[in-house]
Amino acid sequence: MSADQKSGFSTASIHAGYDPDSHLGPINIPIYASTTFAQNGPNDLRGGFEYGRVANPTVDSLEKTVAALEGAAHGVAFSSGMAATDTILRILLRPGDHLVLGNDAYGGTWRLIDSVFGPWGVDYTVVDTTDVDAVKNAITDKTTLIWLETPSNPLLNITDIRAVAAIKGSAKLIVDNTFATPYLQRPLDLGADIIVHSTTKYLGGHSDVIGGVVITDDSALDEQLRFYQGGVGAIASPFDAYLTTRGIKTLAVRMERHCDNAERIARELEASDKVKAVHYPGLQSHAGHATAASQMDRFGAMISLSFHTPEAALAFCTNTKLICLAESLGGVESLVEIPAVMTHQSATGSQLEVPRELVRLSVGIEDVEDLLADIRTALEAV
Structure with missing residues (x-):
């Protein structure tokens, strides 16, 4: 197609x-x-x-x-x-x-x-x-x-x-x-x-x-x-x-809601001084934004964010309530994880080693205001 x-x-x-x-x-x-x-x-x-x-x-x-x-x-x-x-x-x-x-x-x-x-x-x-x-x-x-x-x-x-x-x-x-x-x-x-x-x-x-x-x-x-x-x-x-x-059967409607939520959340995270950098191709600040716009119809629902320290990343991940700390992604529910010690732990010491201050967020299709409230609470703990 x-x-x-x-x-x-x-x-x-x-x-x-x-x-x-x-x-x-x-x-x-x-x-x-x-x-x-x-x-x-x-x-x-x-x-x-x-x-x-x-x-x-x-x-x-x-x-x-x-x-x-x-x-x-x-x-x-x-x-x-x-x-x-x-x-x-x-x-x-x-x-x-x-x-x-x-x-x-x-x-x-x-x-x-x-x-x-x-x-x-x-x-x-x-x-x-x-x-x-x-x-x-x-x-x-x-x-x-x-x-x-x-x-x-x-x-x-x-x-x-x-x-x-x-x-x-x-x-x-x-x-x-x-x-x-x-x-x-x-x-x-x-x-x-x-x-x-x-x-x-x-x-x-x-x-x-x-x-x-x-x-x-x-x-x-x-x-x-x-x-x-x-x-x-x-x-x-x-x-x-x-x-x-x-x-x-519901992929199209789910992806629209996933993307809507991710775009709102990425913009708010980018405005926070608690976050060192937000990695989301839908942001103008992303190095690959223009390329993504040329080959993707929207920018997806995955967001990664770099905190100033590994301790701050851990504090964020352990203080969300609605967003569950768990591996995997792409489900209707939002998930958060620290790749360096979870999904990408096997790459430690290799050329693919992931920074320990990086957090990966899989944005679900919940009401975005509920997700934002949860994220704001977790950021307060950072």
Whole structure:
């Protein structure tokens, strides 16, 4: 779905990937809990399904829905975002290959690359991907892929996807689109080859399901993904796929409220002398504001804020009442955390180490005045 088709996004989020069947006509995709499917004859499949580890109708519907929202031909769902990440890396990388990774990437992604693919013989270079020349200079004749997060996790840095796509050469450009969602940003339209989502976050949207998906227009790559999906078995369960599909139906209205709230909160935080810096691409002061405006429809609901000391960051996080201190993001409820000792702890001592005075805020869809009152109270304790 291209930007000029954005008016149809809500319709696609509700209807893409599923038509009520002619037998009973359920409006919602049923949860097909069966592990196996009856066949008319050996390898004569009734609906293209034979065994639940290989394919399932509920999971198939989710895959088609997310692919449609990203304007892509193919989507393959997995049991988690990390399973999706591991699978696409395992397909594209071989010993001796090289990849380029941002210096502000999710700690779990870096940990997987460093501790699993590193010993396997894969080399990687960490760069500031907002500097396109730095990305270009990091590419070698062995570079197989470039991994981007934009907005990044946790500093909300913005990388120009078009610019990186223009200099990537033969390397595959993968964009983790979890923070933006296809409602705000469609990386394939900007030159990316592959999109990865943790569907645990905004797509599911209710902090009650874990999952991941890989999106691509490449039919050959899709076949490989499906082989690994069934062959390795890191599959999404039918119930998890159902919950994620149900969440996606309200993605557009949720993201509008998420963004409305985040913009108000970011402006207020920026005005506080208790806060050293606010990292939110919707602010004019953000270094990536212009780039974000050129490739995103709005600026998302993630805010990071730097306090003057780690102690101040801790005081803020432990004095919110409505906003819960917890890992993860993208749910209807607001969450706050200290990445250096929580979600990104594994990056301590590496090139991706997160400042201890940084706080990450996932802004939910509560009444914004209630959120602001909670934030003001927490700031008083700083």
